[in-house]
Amino acid sequence: MTTEPRTTRVSPPKDDRRAALVMAAYHQIAEVGFEGLRTRDVAAEVGVNVATLHYYFPTKEALIRAVLAHAMGQFRATLSPTGSAADQLRNHLRGLRQLLIDEPNLGLVLGELALRSARDPEMAATIRETNDIWHATLRGLIHRAVEQGQLDPSVDTDDVVAVVIAALRSMTLLPADDARSERVDGTFRQIERWLGLEPREEAT
Amino acid sequence: MTTEPRTTRVSPPKDDRRAALVMAAYHQIAEVGFEGLRTRDVAAEVGVNVATLHYYFPTKEALIRAVLAHAMGQFRATLSPTGSAADQLRNHLRGLRQLLIDEPNLGLVLGELALRSARDPEMAATIRETNDIWHATLRGLIHRAVEQGQLDPSVDTDDVVAVVIAALRSMTLLPADDARSERVDGTFRQIERWLGLEPREEAT
Amino acid sequence: MTTEPRTTRVSPPKDDRRAALVMAAYHQIAEVGFEGLRTRDVAAEVGVNVATLHYYFPTKEALIRAVLAHAMGQFRATLSPTGSAADQLRNHLRGLRQLLIDEPNLGLVLGELALRSARDPEMAATIRETNDIWHATLRGLIHRAVEQGQLDPSVDTDDVVAVVIAALRSMTLLPADDARSERVDGTFRQIERWLGLEPREEAT
Amino acid sequence: MTTEPRTTRVSPPKDDRRAALVMAAYHQIAEVGFEGLRTRDVAAEVGVNVATLHYYFPTKEALIRAVLAHAMGQFRATLSPTGSAADQLRNHLRGLRQLLIDEPNLGLVLGELALRSARDPEMAATIRETNDIWHATLRGLIHRAVEQGQLDPSVDTDDVVAVVIAALRSMTLLPADDARSERVDGTFRQIERWLGLEPREEAT
DNA sequence: AATGAATGAGAGTTCATTCAT
DNA sequence: AATGAATGAACTCTCATTCAT
Numbered sequence: 001m002t003t004e005p006r007t008t009r010v011s012p013p014k015d016d017r018r019a020a021l022v023m024a025a026y027h028q029i030a031e032v033g034f035e036g037l038r039t040r041d042v043a044a045e046v047g048v049n050v051a052t053l054h055y056y057f058p059t060k061e062a063l064i065r066a067v068l069a070h071a072m073g074q075f076r077a078t079l080s081p082t083g084s085a086a087d088q089l090r091n092h093l094r095g096l097r098q099l100l101i102d103e104p105n106l107g108l109v110l111g112e113l114a115l116r117s118a119r120d121p122e123m124a125a126t127i128r129e130t131n132d133i134w135h136a137t138l139r140g141l142i143h144r145a146v147e148q149g150q151l152d153p154s155v156d157t158d159d160v161v162a163v164v165i166a167a168l169r170s171m172t173l174l175p176a177d178d179a180r181s182e183r184v185d186g187t188f189r190q191i192e193r194w195l196g197l198e199p200r201e202e203a204t
Numbered sequence: 205m206t207t208e209p210r211t212t213r214v215s216p217p218k219d220d221r222r223a224a225l226v227m228a229a230y231h232q233i234a235e236v237g238f239e240g241l242r243t244r245d246v247a248a249e250v251g252v253n254v255a256t257l258h259y260y261f262p263t264k265e266a267l268i269r270a271v272l273a274h275a276m277g278q279f280r281a282t283l284s285p286t287g288s289a290a291d292q293l294r295n296h297l298r299g300l301r302q303l304l305i306d307e308p309n310l311g312l313v314l315g316e317l318a319l320r321s322a323r324d325p326e327m328a329a330t331i332r333e334t335n336d337i338w339h340a341t342l343r344g345l346i347h348r349a350v351e352q353g354q355l356d357p358s359v360d361t362d363d364v365v366a367v368v369i370a371a372l373r374s375m376t377l378l379p380a381d382d383a384r385s386e387r388v389d390g391t392f393r394q395i396e397r398w399l400g401l402e403p404r405e406e407a408t
Numbered sequence: 409m410t411t412e413p414r415t416t417r418v419s420p421p422k423d424d425r426r427a428a429l430v431m432a433a434y435h436q437i438a439e440v441g442f443e444g445l446r447t448r449d450v451a452a453e454v455g456v457n458v459a460t461l462h463y464y465f466p467t468k469e470a471l472i473r474a475v476l477a478h479a480m481g482q483f484r485a486t487l488s489p490t491g492s493a494a495d496q497l498r499n500h501l502r503g504l505r506q507l508l509i510d511e512p513n514l515g516l517v518l519g520e521l522a523l524r525s526a527r528d529p530e531m532a533a534t535i536r537e538t539n540d541i542w543h544a545t546l547r548g549l550i551h552r553a554v555e556q557g558q559l560d561p562s563v564d565t566d567d568v569v570a571v572v573i574a575a576l577r578s579m580t581l582l583p584a585d586d587a588r589s590e591r592v593d594g595t596f597r598q599i600e601r602w603l604g605l606e607p608r609e610e611a612t
Numbered sequence: 613m614t615t616e617p618r619t620t621r622v623s624p625p626k627d628d629r630r631a632a633l634v635m636a637a638y639h640q641i642a643e644v645g646f647e648g649l650r651t652r653d654v655a656a657e658v659g660v661n662v663a664t665l666h667y668y669f670p671t672k673e674a675l676i677r678a679v680l681a682h683a684m685g686q687f688r689a690t691l692s693p694t695g696s697a698a699d700q701l702r703n704h705l706r707g708l709r710q711l712l713i714d715e716p717n718l719g720l721v722l723g724e725l726a727l728r729s730a731r732d733p734e735m736a737a738t739i740r741e742t743n744d745i746w747h748a749t750l751r752g753l754i755h756r757a758v759e760q761g762q763l764d765p766s767v768d769t770d771d772v773v774a775v776v777i778a779a780l781r782s783m784t785l786l787p788a789d790d791a792r793s794e795r796v797d798g799t800f801r802q803i804e805r806w807l808g809l810e811p812r813e814e815a816t
Numbered sequence: 817a818a819t820g821a822a823t824g825a826g827a828g829t830t831c832a833t834t835c836a837t
Numbered sequence: 838a839a840t841g842a843a844t845g846a847a848c849t850c851t852c853a854t855t856c857a858t
Contacts, residue, residue, distance in 0.1 A: 017821085033319060035238040039849065049823045054850060056821095111319050111378075115237060118312055118379040135387075159394035162387040163371050170374035174315075175322040183339075183366040190363035194398060221838090243832060253840045255834080264832065425842085441727060442647040447828065457844045462829065464842095516730055519786075523645060523723050526787040543795075567802035570795040571779050578782040582723075583730040591747075591774040598771035602806060629817090651853060661819045662853080672853065 018056050020046045022066045029067060030105035034112050039063070064116075068123060071109050072130050074099070075172070079137050085144035086151065090197050092141070093168075097188050100171060111173040135161060142195070151196045164191055222260050224250045226270045233271060234309035238316050243267070272327060275313050276334050278303070279376070283341050289348035290355065294401050296345070297372075301392050304375060315377040339365055346399070355400045368395055426464050428454045430474045437475060438513035442520050447471070472524075476531060479517050480538050482507070483580070487545050493552035494559065498605050500549070501576075505596050508579060519581040543569055550603070559604045572599055630668050632658045634678045641679060642717035646724050651675070676728075680735060683721050684742050686711070687784070691749050697756035698763065702809050704753070705780075709800050712783060723785040747773055754807070763808045776803055 024045035028037055039060055043053040057063040078095035081088050100107060117124040139161045145151040168191075171184055192198070228249035232241055243264055247257040261267040282299035285292050304311060321328040343365045349355040372395075375388055396402070432453035436445055447468055451461040465471040486503035489496050508515060525532035547569045553559040576599075579592055600606070636657035640649055651672055655665040669675040690707035693700050712719060729736040751773050757763040780803075783796055804810070 032323060033238070035320070036323075038847090040847095050849085051823055051825095051851080052821075055823095058850090060849065108319065108322055111315070114378055115312065115315050115319060116239070119236060119240070157394075158387075159390035159397070162390035163367075163394040163398070166372075166374040166387075166391045167367050167370040169378065170370040173378060174318055174373065183362075183370075186363035186366035187370045190361075190367040193363070194367070242830090254832080255841080256839050258833065259838070259840095262833095440731060442645070443728070444731075446826090448826095458828085459830080459845080460843055463844095466829090468828065516727065519723070519727050522786055523720065523727060524647070526720055527644060527648075565802075566795075567798035567805070570798035571775075571802040571806070574779040574782040574795075574799045575775050576778075577786065578778040581786060582726055582781065591770075591778075594771035594774035595778045598769075598775040601771070602775070650851090652851095663820080663855080664818055666854065667817070667819095670854095 017046070017048070017052075018066075021048075021053055021056055021063065022070050025063050025067045026070060026109055027105065029112050030108040033108075034064075034116060037064075065123075067109070068113055068126060071106065071113060072126065074103065074106060075110065076130060076133070079134065084150065085141050085148055086197060089138075089141045089145060089195070090192070092138075093188060093192065093197075096168060096172065097184075100184070107172055108175055111175070114173050135165060138165060155195055160195075164195070167191060219260075221250070221252070221256075222270075225252075225257055225260055225267065226274050229267050229271045230274060230313055231309065233316055234312040237312075238268075238320055241268075269327075271313070272317055272330060275310065275317060276330065278307065278310060279314065280334060280337070283338065288354065289345050289352055290401060293342075293345045293349060293399070294396070296342075297392060297396065297401075300372060300376065301388075304388070311376055312379055315379070318377050335369075339369060342369060359399055364399075368399070371395060425454070425456070425460075426474075429456075429461055429464055429471065430478050433471050433475045434478060434517055435513065437520055438516040441516075442472075442524060445472075473531075475517070476521055476534060479514065479521060480534065482511065482514060483518065484538060484541070487542065492558065493549050493556055494605060497546075497549045497553060497603065498600070500546075501596060501600065501605075504576060504580065505592075508592070515580055516583055519583070522581050543573060546573060563603055568603075572603070575599060629658070629660070629664075630678075633660075633665055633668055633675065634682050637675050637679045638682060638721055639717065641724055642720040645720075646676075646728060649676075677735075679721070680725055680738060683718065683725060684738065686715065686718060687722065688742060688745070691746065696762065697753050697760055698809060701750075701753045701757060701807070702804070704750075705800060705804065705809075708780060708784065709796075712796070719784055720787060723787070726785050747777060750777060767807055772807075776807070779803060 021042060025037070025042045028042050028045065032041075037060075039053055040050050042063070043050045046053075053063070057066065078092055078099055083091060113123065114127060117127045139158065142151060142161065143156050146153050146156045167187055171187060225246060228246045229241070232246050232249065236245075241264075243257055244254050246267070247254045250257075257267070261270065282296055282303055287295065317327065318331060321331045343362065346355060346365065347360050350357050350360045371391055375391060429450060433445070433450045436450050436453065440449075445468075447461055448458050450471070451458045454461075461471070465474065486500055486507055491499060521531065522535060525535045547566065550559060550569065551564050554561050554564045575595055579595060633654060637649070637654045640654050640657065644653075649672075651665055652662050654675070655662045658665075665675070669678065690704055690711055695703060725735065726739060729739045751770065754763060754773065755768050758765050758768045779799055783799060
């Protein structure tokens with residue numbers, strides 16, 4: 001409750017305000033959903049007046065778009081390529097698993113966004129785009145891994161990619177709450193098995 | 205001035221009104237999400253006054269609970285047992301696929317409910333319960349199918365069940381929009397393949 | 409400040425509420441202009457909640473339209489025909505004069521509406537309509553009065569009607585404040601003189 | 613990075629800024645009325661920040677006062693005396709007519725100001741002052757014109773002045789829109805006739 | 817002399833809920 | 838069993854004004 005002494009000018013210089021507001025909105029969405037998202041609460045979390053929020057984002061919708069962009073960015077970061085095809089595949093899966101652990105809110109927020117996209121064509125387009133990139137990337141990785149003799153040719157099909165992504169989406173877009181965490185781990189493990197990536201022992 | 209005596213039971217008798225309101229709410233949630241759910245609109249869809257809605261459901265929450273019950277019921281119906289274990293398994297998968305086709309809104313509504321359950325312990329409990337039943341049922345079916353020599357023993361593990369349900373949840377709880385329908389079909393097909401159920405050729 | 413005891417059910421039964429709100433808005437416009445018109449204040453003047461106002465008028469604009477209709481009605485009432493043409497002419501002028509005395513707010517409200525009509529085509533149409541009726545009526549009366557030998561033929565022109573109405577509009581649409589009341593009387597007197605209607609002695 | 617030194621007086625020197633802001637406010641009032649007058653929009657029209665506006669005018673009210681002064685000045689300019697009394701009279705009428713044509717916004721702005729003066733004593737005083745000067749001037753001109761034998765003695769009364777000014781005010785203070793322009797011309801013509809100034813043929 | 821950033825105090829509008837009938 | 842009328846509490850968004858720079 002006490003305001004920290006503003007000795008060091010740590011407080012946001014320029015557009016950290018913007019970023020802070022996006023983060024707060026992100027957090028609020030995870031906490032109360034779009035249903036309970038209130039501009040005043042977002043502003044309060046950053047410690048500014050609502051009017052300030054509207055100074056940066058003309059409308060609530062604009063704020064939500066920014067949250068969408070942030071969430072998409074966080075997700076896409078797990079698609080960065082390094083190592084052999086099989087390694088990249090493994091890294092993607094593990095990176096995703098780690099992301100869900102580090103950022104437990106991401107699932108909720110992405111879920112809210114995915115649901116909302118059903119009523120919001122612009123948002124739907126953004127999400128579909130990322131989704132398609134995801135499919136293409138995974139398909140490409142599996143294909144090259146098979147070519148390089150690292151995976152069994154039988155997994156180089158659209159259907160396999162479809163199941164894998166479906167399962168991953170389930171982890172990513174929904175509260176891990178009811179899909180208890182041992183099931184999450186099991187899911188990741190079994191995907192690696194079916195793909196033919198020898199599952200290394202967990203460290204957790 | 206005098207309204208004709210309502211002796212003949214032409215208009216909904218008693219709690220058809222209730223059911224109609226639940227259906228309308230269900231429909232509204234699919235259309236506008238919890239974010240946009242308005243008691244007035246629900247009442248209007250049934251053609252009654254808002255106050256009438258509150259006669260049947262004291263609060264908006266009560267109405268939502270009823271929608272939850274309805275949605276859960278619809279889903280659980282696909283778990284009904286008939287035939288051999290492998291047949292039941294197949295039936296469940298196909299029943300689910302059919303349900304998604306027949307009732308395209310169900311995914312949206314279940315998704316909304318699942319997300320909301322993250323903030324609503326009572327709702328979370330109901331959903332988790334159904335979820336656990338799902339897991340147990342699937343596990344049991346696979347186990348018996350293996351015992352009866354209909355499936356390969358390698359699929360009789362918790363991890364396999366976890367992936368399968370994760371993939372199915374993805375289909376069930378999220379707008380099929382971005383997971384384009386061919387991917388949905390592919391997913392179902394590949395699950396059958398991995399389980400060792402020979403995928404019959406699709407109709408349609 | 410004390411709420412009057414609601415012993416007698418004098419309080420508005422049905423759509424007196426509507427009328428009361430219109431009257432309050434009318435009064436508020438006279439008092440603070442459109443610039444200062446606040447739905448909350450209008451509602452407060454009637455003693456109801458703002459939400460109640462919006463129950464009757466979906467938007468502030470709708471309320472303003474109703475005020476326009478009310479004001480136009482009050483004005484048009486002075487155009488009712490009785491007696492010979494010259495009598496009707498006299499009656500119209502005197503009726504107008506009386507209206508300005510009885511309803512000192514009318515000028516302000518009509519003025520606000522007239523000014524607003526410059527930015528509001530729909531409102532402009534309504535006002536122009538009344539205005540045209542006014543012109544036509546006056547022109548007709550003068551014409552018939554001339555035919556009946558009650559007025560000098562020289563006044564039977566569009567230009568005369570234009571001046572007369574211009575002068576009357578000035579009285580009607582603007583605060584009588586600065587056009588001090590003796591000038592208002594003088595204006596009415598002189599119009600009668602120029603038209604050839606012998607001005608009767610004032611009673612005030 | 614370095615802005616060129618503002619040695620050359622290309623940009624407005626000192627209080628051209630002030631004047632520009634007043635003109636913009638004047639323009640805005642004509643366009644959207646007091647109801648829609650926004651300091652931000654005024655500043656934007658000049659191309660400066662709102663804060664800059666507040667540097668020149670501490671409050672919105674101060675800006676409005678300046679607009680009032682500007683509008684009054686423009687009007688009073690038509691009262692400048694040149695020629696014989698009858699000429700001055702004619703010049704005043706024609707000058708006014710020309711002003712309304714050249715500056716179609718003036719009517720709107722003066723109308724807004726007149727209406728506002730009903731709630732603003734200070735503004736009312738300023739307007740009444742101008743108004744009284746107008747009356748006195750007109751009265752004086754007519755009186756002298758009669759003395760010089762240029763007009764009929766019958767028009768040398770307060771009542772005549774009252775009607776004439778009432779009619780002129782109607783032209784000046786209200787949107788010419790509904791008082792269609794042919795009526796405006798007719799009004800000016802008839803005033804000249806009644807005063808005994810032979811109306812010269814119009815040029816357009 | 818000028819501005820970007822910030823804000824307090826509202827503004828119109830919405831909505832779940834209540835209650836007399 | 839059903840409704841029209843009413844409301845408190847909020848919600849998003851706006852705006853004149855301030856202030857450090």
